[in-house]
Amino acid sequence: MVPLTKSLVVGAALSIVLAAINGAAPAQDKETVLKNRQATMKEQGSDLQNIKSYLDGKAELEKAKSSALNLTQTTKKIPELFPPGTAGRSPDGDYEAKPEIWIDWNKFLDAQKTAAAKADTLLVAVNSGDKTKIEPAFSDLGKNGCGGCHTTFREKIEK
Numbered sequence: 383m384v385p386l387t388k389s390l391v392v393g394a395a396l397s398i399v400l401a402a403i404n405g406a407a408p409a410q411d412k413e414t415v416l417k418n419r420q421a422t423m424k425e426q427g428s429d430l431q432n433i434k435s436y437l438d439g440k441a442e443l444e445k446a447k448s449s450a451l452n453l454t455q456t457t458k459k460i461p462e463l464f465p466p467g468t469a470g471r472s473p474d475g476d477y478e479a480k481p482e483i484w485i486d487w488n489k490f491l492d493a494q495k496t497a498a499a500k501a502d503t504l505l506v507a508v509n510s511g512d513k514t515k516i517e518p519a520f521s522d523l524g525k526n527g528c529g530g531c532h533t534t535f536r537e538k539i540e541k
């Protein structure tokens with residue numbers, strides 16, 4: 383019996399390796415990817431909101447600063463949130479990552495780098511505490527950074 387058991391184990395291990403080589407992420411892994419992706423995107427949304435609250439006089443500068451710092455980190459992390467084979471809708475299904483992301487990966491990376499650079503600019507502005515500097519940097523990141531990618535690579539799911 384031992385040799386048989388052993389060959390089953392080896393067989394199972396081998397099929398996992400082959401699945402990885404084929405780039406076909408096991409279903410459960412894809413679920414995890416989609417979950418992390420959505421969580422990070424939502425985190426970016428609330429970080430941006432915190433900065434807006436500061437502009438509106440409804441939050442402390444310290445909160446805006448830590449959110450801006452966080453945005454410089456999350457925007458840089460975006461490429462690893464989109465491994466190949468993970469097109470599809472986020473867990474509660476309001477948005478979908480379009481297949482164009484992987485068809486035109488370099489264009490996607492350009493959109494990500496643009497957003498990351500705008501987040502860096504926003505951090506400098508927020509650290510100054512000067513609202514006349516923060517406002518334009520905030521709009522630029524939201525509209526052209528986040529929005530620039532969403533317009534091309536994100537699909538709203540109609541319900």
Ligand code: HEC
Nearest residue numbers: 419420423426427472477478479493494497528531535536
């Ligand atoms: C390079 C592309 C790209 C950039 C840059 C980007 N996003 Fe996204 N975002 C996506 C894609 C694709 C989706 C759809 C997948 C999903 O919803 O998980 C998405 C989804 C979202 C969602 C919806 C999450 C959900 O499913 O409920 C929010 C909120 C969001 N992004 C916020 C932001 C904010 C804020 C920024 C800027 C600080 C940003 N994103 C930058 C590509 C991007």
